[in-house]
Amino acid sequence: MLRDFFIPAAFAGPMAQPCQHESYAQSGVMYESSRLSVEWLKAFLENFRQPAFGFGKGSKAWQARAVKAWCQVAREWQTMKFPGAKTVLAALAAVTGLSPKMLREALANHFLVFNEEILKKWLASVKRERDKHAEDKVKYPSLAFIVTAGNIPGVAIHPLIHLSLLGIPVLIKNASSEPLLLPVILETLARHDPEVAARIAALTWPRENIDLTQTVIQHNPALIAFGDDNTIEKFAQQKKSFADFGDRFSLTLVNPVSAKTKMRHIAYDLCMFEQMGCLSPQAVILLTDDWKKVDRFCAQLAEAMAKMNARLPIGKRSAAQHASIQQWRGALAARGAAGEKIILLTSAGTDWTVAAAKNFDLNERVACRFARVWPVASIKELAAIVHRYKNKVQILIWGNSAHELQKFFDSPELDETFDHLFFSFAGLAQTPSCGWLDEVNPAWRRLTRGLRLKTTLQ
Amino acid sequence: MPESISEKILPFIQTAPMAAFDDETFNRLAVELFHHQFEKNAVYRGLCRQQKIAPARVTGWREIPAVTTSAFKEVPLACFPAHEAAAVFHTSGTTQQRAGKHYFRTLKYYRAAMLRSFAAYCLADFGSRIADCGLRIADKRRSEIPNPKSPIRMRMFLLGPTFELFQNSSLGYMFSGLRDEFGDEKSAVFFSPEKVNAEGLQKALDRASQENAPVFILGTALALLECVEIFQQHNRKFQLPSGSRILDTGGYKGRRLEVTREEFQNWLSETFGLPREYLLNEYGMTELSSQFYASSLPDIPLRKERPTGSSHVLRFTPYVSHFLPPWVRVVAVDPEHLEILPAGELGLLRIFDLANVDSVMAIQTEDLGRAWQNRLELIGRAAGAELRGCSLLTETIAHAA
Numbered sequence: 001m002l003r004d005f006f007i008p009a010a011f012a013g014p015m016a017q018p019c020q021h022e023s024y025a026q027s028g029v030m031y032e033s034s035r036l037s038v039e040w041l042k043a044f045l046e047n048f049r050q051p052a053f054g055f056g057k058g059s060k061a062w063q064a065r066a067v068k069a070w071c072q073v074a075r076e077w078q079t080m081k082f083p084g085a086k087t088v089l090a091a092l093a094a095v096t097g098l099s100p101k102m103l104r105e106a107l108a109n110h111f112l113v114f115n116e117e118i119l120k121k122w123l124a125s126v127k128r129e130r131d132k133h134a135e136d137k138v139k140y141p142s143l144a145f146i147v148t149a150g151n152i153p154g155v156a157i158h159p160l161i162h163l164s165l166l167g168i169p170v171l172i173k174n175a176s177s178e179p180l181l182l183p184v185i186l187e188t189l190a191r192h193d194p195e196v197a198a199r200i201a202a203l204t205w206p207r208e209n210i211d212l213t214q215t216v217i218q219h220n221p222a223l224i225a226f227g228d229d230n231t232i233e234k235f236a237q238q239k240k241s242f243a244d245f246g247d248r249f250s251l252t253l254v255n256p257v258s259a260k261t262k263m264r265h266i267a268y269d270l271c272m273f274e275q276m277g278c279l280s281p282q283a284v285i286l287l288t289d290d291w292k293k294v295d296r297f298c299a300q301l302a303e304a305m306a307k308m309n310a311r312l313p314i315g316k317r318s319a320a321q322h323a324s325i326q327q328w329r330g331a332l333a334a335r336g337a338a339g340e341k342i343i344l345l346t347s348a349g350t351d352w353t354v355a356a357a358k359n360f361d362l363n364e365r366v367a368c369r370f371a372r373v374w375p376v377a378s379i380k381e382l383a384a385i386v387h388r389y390k391n392k393v394q395i396l397i398w399g400n401s402a403h404e405l406q407k408f409f410d411s412p413e414l415d416e417t418f419d420h421l422f423f424s425f426a427g428l429a430q431t432p433s434c435g436w437l438d439e440v441n442p443a444w445r446r447l448t449r450g451l452r453l454k455t456t457l458q
Numbered sequence: 459m460p461e462s463i464s465e466k467i468l469p470f471i472q473t474a475p476m477a478a479f480d481d482e483t484f485n486r487l488a489v490e491l492f493h494h495q496f497e498k499n500a501v502y503r504g505l506c507r508q509q510k511i512a513p514a515r516v517t518g519w520r521e522i523p524a525v526t527t528s529a530f531k532e533v534p535l536a537c538f539p540a541h542e543a544a545a546v547f548h549t550s551g552t553t554q555q556r557a558g559k560h561y562f563r564t565l566k567y568y569r570a571a572m573l574r575s576f577a578a579y580c581l582a583d584f585g586s587r588i589a590d591c592g593l594r595i596a597d598k599r600r601s602e603i604p605n606p607k608s609p610i611r612m613r614m615f616l617l618g619p620t621f622e623l624f625q626n627s628s629l630g631y632m633f634s635g636l637r638d639e640f641g642d643e644k645s646a647v648f649f650s651p652e653k654v655n656a657e658g659l660q661k662a663l664d665r666a667s668q669e670n671a672p673v674f675i676l677g678t679a680l681a682l683l684e685c686v687e688i689f690q691q692h693n694r695k696f697q698l699p700s701g702s703r704i705l706d707t708g709g710y711k712g713r714r715l716e717v718t719r720e721e722f723q724n725w726l727s728e729t730f731g732l733p734r735e736y737l738l739n740e741y742g743m744t745e746l747s748s749q750f751y752a753s754s755l756p757d758i759p760l761r762k763e764r765p766t767g768s769s770h771v772l773r774f775t776p777y778v779s780h781f782l783p784p785w786v787r788v789v790a791v792d793p794e795h796l797e798i799l800p801a802g803e804l805g806l807l808r809i810f811d812l813a814n815v816d817s818v819m820a821i822q823t824e825d826l827g828r829a830w831q832n833r834l835e836l837i838g839r840a841a842g843a844e845l846r847g848c849s850l851l852t853e854t855i856a857h858a859a
Contacts, residue, residue, distance in 0.1 A: 322793030323806050323824035330526025330822060337504025338533040349794040361556065 004179035010198035052140035053167025069193035150175030254399035265427025476759035488519035498537035530558030579751035614641035617677025672701035697731035747813035
């Protein structure tokens with residue numbers, strides 16, 4: 001039986017055993033759960049919160065052991081070599097619907113960027129920036145509260161590790177739909193260094209249980225919230241400042257002249273996490289209006305998608321997901337039948353789709369390996385698209401070589417639309433660097449630097 | 459001069475026995491209608507050609523290519539120039555979603571289908587109980603009522619859109635049409651773009667109770683829920699006169715809250731003092747011209763029978779059956795490959811509606827359910843699919859207010 005919570009062993013005695021334990025089944029996985037009460041949570045938080053190390057007294061020793069512990073965790077999770085790994089993987093596959101191969105790769109990607117050198121460099125850069133903005137310095141919070149989302153397993157791993165390196169006590173509220181992964185990761189951490197793990201707890205309660213959420217909010221934590229726009233808005237109403245990771249998506253950008261060699265990478269980004277996360281491209285924008293090139297690109301991408309599907313099989317989809325894919329395809333087929341230039345290439349079932357059209361409504365999201373190829377005649381046209389979705393675009397994924405990206409940046413047509421966008425290369429979008437959150441989220445950047453926080457929603 | 463397909467379909471809708479499913483006639487009309495739509499509806503013709511389907515090769519209704527409901531958001535699917543439409547019904551949608559549009563050259567098929575099914579499944583019991591209920595027979599309009607044996611007038615209270623206020627709502631057209639056809643002079647609307655008027659409904663229900671006049675409340679699930687919640691807050695319960703009934707339409711999965719049908723019916727039953735068999739439900743969608751009813755009223759044409767056949771069909775299911783009229787057929791298809799499944803198997807519902815004369819008769823929905831010849835079981839629009847339908851209309855209005 002797997003636990004949907006992690007409470008550090010340091011809270012021995014009654015605190016470690018909050019209240020009656022119970023078990024429940026979800027997606028065929030049996031969980032041991034703790035039935036939380038407001039009273040217990042209040043008492044726990046009073047004991048759990050404590051001054052962060054940040055870069056103050058004792059921080060060097062803390063950071064050294066935290067870096068070491070997390071690197072040990074990262075090594076085990078990259079190779080999935082830890083006790084009970086198979087069971088965890090099978091349970092996660094059942095819970096998330098992702099195939100075991102996909103999960104294995106996704107989890108490895110999460111931890112790929114964490115080694116001693118990288119983590120130390122990150123800490124050094126944080127300190128440098130903190131010192132540079134001395135006028136905005138504030139004390140690091142004595143409690144951080146991460147509210148996770150369930151659609152992308154491990155979405156909170158990066159922020160969790162960063163907060164842990166700074167010695168900030170972190171309470172995680174697991175997503176009810178995926179309460180499994182973080183408690184297991186924390187078990188691994190506790191095995192390597194119980195003291196580092198002692199500053200992290202992960203609990204699960206349904207979002208409807210507002211009393212428990214409010215109890216945490218009343219302790220004035222630094223809030224880091226993942227979720228849809230509604231969730232983020234609700235938190236925004238309650239808390240003046242926090243780091244939000246709301247609904248975002250990415251776009252892949254390709255010059256079709258020389259993209260062939262990158263096709264596998266473009267397909268990889270489209271397939272990872274079944275296109276559900278903020279780093280997944282919702283469209284592949286082609287820098288051409290020559291439909292012969294579009295045709296050729298789509299055929300090559302379809303081939304790459306089929307190959308990727310063989311390497312990383314799509315997981316189990318719900319009837320609703322199948323239905324959505326059929327409806328997306330049906331809508332495009334109708335546009336084609338009405339005379340619009342449409343390309344629609346599909347697998348025999350619903351495993352993957354490649355569709356090209358001159359316009360898409362990106363507010364209507366797709367998932368499950370549905371590649372929307374959007375040809376644009378010019379960078380100006382591209383800028384118009386990026387501008388239209390400027391609050392939603394997380395990163396631009398470059399589908400060609402670095403040399404060609406430089407040429408793109410040198411283009412005289414490039415305007416300020418692209419100034420604040422974060423670029424990545426195809427194939428690497430889903431394995432972002434250690435500091436990528438700092439680049440894409442100013443609120444998060446200020447929080448980790450211990451600088452006065454401004455909400456990103458203001 | 460040979461009779462056109464549209465001239466053949468109207469009498470079929472008006473006169474086909476409601477409990478008999480004449481497959482031969484249905485098949486003949488369906489195939490003929492497909493030929494008509496292939497010829498007159500250019501977009502549909504294009505879709506058929508994409509699938510390499512030629513009319514000559516289609517001999518049975520199951521082979522008729524279906525159009526996804528999403529297609530209605532993208533292009534006009536009509537057998538006539540869209541600007542000549544007598545009515546255009548829009549699907550509900552959030553601000554993030556575009557509305558689908560269903561173009562009608564005429565509403566006569568829609569109206570005929572609407573009145574016939576409603577009379578059969580929502581008023582079937584009234585023929586023998588008119589005297590007891592004190593209902594007034596509107597003789598002057600007998601000829602307009604599809605079943606002249608039951609020319610009844612009820613006090614209808616609407617908790618949903620009306621055509622007067624929502625000209626692009628198929629539900630609005632339906633509610634207004636039913637009120638005009640079957641409602642008495644004290645029928646009223648308690649729904650507006652601003653709010654659901656629970657206070658007005660309460661007064662009207664009290665008056666009807668004093669006069670011992672049976673009422674028929676028609677509303678979206680969300681509007682009904684809102685009223686029930688208000689009445690519960692004020693500890694207000696009713697004992698509506700015998701013969702009263704409630705028809706709810708739309709799903710139960712709204713953005714605001716989720717309740718099971720069981721809970722919802724319990725609340726309605728307790729609040730309004732009605733037996734469960736007088737709680738009716740309608741399943742329909744803008745892309746169709748026909749509606750399907752879940753009804754246990756006495757004297758309805760069809761009853762839920764324990765189906766025979768494969769073992770999975772015999773399995774107990776808590777889902778409610780919606781009865782089909784004889785001019786409609788429904789199949790379930792495998793969600794991944796869209797292949798037609800045997801009767802009673804779970805899949806996405808594909809609906810063949812002969813009343814969709816001037817658009818497309820075969821509609822591929824994203825609704826999950828089981829289908830038999832004369833009924834379907836709606837399992838629901840599974841989580842993850844976009845919210846749509848009548849309940850959303852209520853909510854959209856509530857949010858706009």
